[in-house]
Amino acid sequence: MSLSGFLPPHIGNLSFLTWLNMKNNNFHGPLPAQLANLHRVKYIQLSFNGFYGEIPSWFGSFPKLKYLSLSHNNFTGEIPSNMFEGIPRLQVLYLAKDGLSGKIPMSLFECKELQDIDLAGNKLEGILPKK
Numbered sequence: 001m002s003l004s005g006f007l008p009p010h011i012g013n014l015s016f017l018t019w020l021n022m023k024n025n026n027f028h029g030p031l032p033a034q035l036a037n038l039h040r041v042k043y044i045q046l047s048f049n050g051f052y053g054e055i056p057s058w059f060g061s062f063p064k065l066k067y068l069s070l071s072h073n074n075f076t077g078e079i080p081s082n083m084f085e086g087i088p089r090l091q092v093l094y095l096a097k098d099g100l101s102g103k104i105p106m107s108l109f110e111c112k113e114l115q116d117i118d119l120a121g122n123k124l125e126g127i128l129p130k131k
Contacts, residue, residue, distance in 0.1 A: 001025060007051075012037040021045040023069070028052065036061050047071040047094065055079055055100070060086035060107075069094035071118065078102030079124075084110050097121035104128065 004026035011020070012034025018041055028050035036058035042065060051073040057080035059068070065087045075098040084090065084107035093111075096118045104119070104126035117128065 003027065007032055007035075007046075009034040011035060014038065015040065017041055018064075019043045022049065024048045026050060031056055033058060038062065040064060043067040045069045047073070049073055051075065053077075055083065055095075055098075057083060059083050062087050063089070065090055066113075067092045071096040071098060073098050075100060079105050081105045082107055084108045087111065089113055092116045094118045095122065100124055 002025065006029045007022065007027045009032035012032065015037060017038050020038065020041055020043065023045045026049065030053040031051055033056065039062065041062055044065065044067065047069045052075065054077040055070065055075050060080065060083045063086060066089050068090060071094045077100065079095070079100060079102065083105060088110055090111040091113050092115065097120065100122040102124065104124050
C-alpha cells in the first residue's frame with residue numbers, strides 16, 4: 001500500500017489481533033514496544049520495510065505466534081538470546097538480509113514445531129536445530 005513513516009504504537013491496542021501483515025511498505029524506525037501487547041497474534045509479517053535497531057527481546061512474548069518474518073529490513077546487532085523461549089509454537093522464521101550478527105540463540109531449540117527458517121545474508125554463527 002506504500003505506507004510510510006513510523007509504525008503506529010496504537011497497533012498494540014488491538015488486543016484481539018491475530019494477523020499482522022505490513023509487508024512491502026516504507027515504514028522505518030524501531031518497532032514500537034506496544035506491539036508486545038498483541039498476545040493473541042499468530043502471524044507477523046513486517047518484511048521489506050526500513051525498520052532499524054536491534055530486534056526487541058519482547059518478540060518472545062507471543063505465545064501463539066507461528067509465523068515471524070522480519071526479513072529485508074535494517075536490523076542490527078544480535079538476535080536476543082531469550083527471544084524464542086516465549087514462542088514455542090513458531091513454525092516459520094524469516095530474518096534474512098537484516099544485518100544481524102553474533103550467535104544464533106540456543107533458545108531457538110525451544111521451537112519444536114519449526115519447519116522453515118531463513119537467516120541468509122546476515123553474519124550469524126552457530127548451529128541450527130535438527131528435525
